[in-house]
Amino acid sequence: MAWLACAPAAVSANVEPGRFLPRVKIALAAGQSLYHLPLTLADQLGYFKQAGVAVEWVVHESGAKAASSVLQGQADVLSGSFEHLFFLQQKVQGFQAFVQTGRTPQLSLGVSTRPGLVWRSVMDLRGLRVGVSSLDSATYWMTCHWLMNHGLLPEDVVFVPVGSAPQVVESLRSGAIDALCQPDPVMHWLEQKNEVRVVFEARSLAATRKLFGGMVPGACLMTTADFLQRQPERVQALSDAVVHALKWLQTAGLTDVLKAVPAGHWLGDRAIYLSAFEKLRESYAVDGILRSEEVMNAWRAHSRLPNGSALARVVPEKTYTNAFALKSRVRFSA
Incomplete structure (x- = not known):
């Protein structure tokens, strides 16, 4: 059971020797999980580098801690559940998702x-x-x-x-x-x-439809309004790399996935890993676009949870932007 001692690397950069690439720190939890497979693929297949950005993974024990690290300026972007936005928006006005990687909670x-x-x-x-x-x-x-x-x-x-x-x-x-x-x-x-x-x-x-009465957004990349405004080229590069990986995933075979994913992610059993991937395959986003009706479903469901009354101050339409993912979809015909 060697995998039990194999924690994700805290920071990993994908930089071409001799070439400077602008750097972005992405905070996340469960970095080796299938939840973040599109990001793993974008990294391992070189799509971040092709898009012109170097990524550092800042791994935390939970999504809440990953979100806090972005708020504290220790990371630039959060990869996590769309639902984090309902609370992030109450702390930082303009915090938005800009590309979707999952379309179920997974x-x-x-x-x-x-x-x-x-x-x-x-x-x-x-x-x-x-x-x-x-x-x-x-x-x-x-x-x-x-x-x-x-x-x-x-x-x-x-x-x-x-x-x-x-x-x-x-x-x-x-x-x-x-x-x-x-x-x-x-x-x-x-x-x-x-x-x-x-x-x-x-x-x-x-x-997901049975639980929520419709679809909801899953995992997304999200960041502050300040970063979106100051670094639009880096945000676009992240969106491009993710949508490129989602496009690749649509036609990838099991052998392709196994070759692209580091062995440390397999939990010591590649057959079980691939079986888990097969269960999740349909859950990955297709084109990175967030859809208003799904955002509203998530907002309504979350408002019923403990402390959900605070969501009355959150405008669902302002929790995301498709400006970047739409450009990426055109580039990769996703």
Whole structure:
């Protein structure tokens, strides 16, 4: 199980020798997960470099900490759940998503199969300790959505911040938590190893529509209005590289994906990694464009969560811009 000790590199730059490229720091959590596959591909296939930008990955334990690092000026761009914008907009006016990488939340929740934990129905979640990356993260928000959609409340469970893989597996095995919400491939790996029973998922388009009554944006790149205005060329380069990777992904075979993704991302089992990718394949964005009706669906759903009343001050239409992704779509016929 060598993968458990293999944490993502904190900073990685893609710079052509002898050539200066403008640098952008992207903050994210679970950097080796399939959640960020389009960014991994854009990096490994050289699309960032082709677009004229050097990327540094600034990896954090949770999306909330990644978002904070952007607010504090430690990173330029956040890669994470679109829902972060509903709170970022309350702190920094003009914080916007500019290219979409995922079109479902790409998360699932599993209950431990260890002896002593009884599972008969969703009501058995009451009182369980649920591991999430942090209390202001997509894993927490998604768990709240699932609970409330099935007649429970967030306070019916005990949320335990556990960060992101690989330490989450040890938290589950040690009994520190009873259930876990995380992205793949970790959740699929645990499911295949019979260590969790997946009870909720928002990987597929169908499951996402059922939960939210329609589609919602998934992972996006987002940044401050100041960065959008001061560095439009760098933002466009990021958008171009991502849309290029999304275009590549539409026709890529499993062998192509395996060749492009570093072995350290496979969790020590390439068959399980590819199986997890197959479950998620339809969930990746096609052209990077954010759609108003999906943004509204997300806003309405999030307003029902704890402290959701604060979203009344957020104008959904101002949480994103398609100015950059539209140009990228034309360039790559996405």
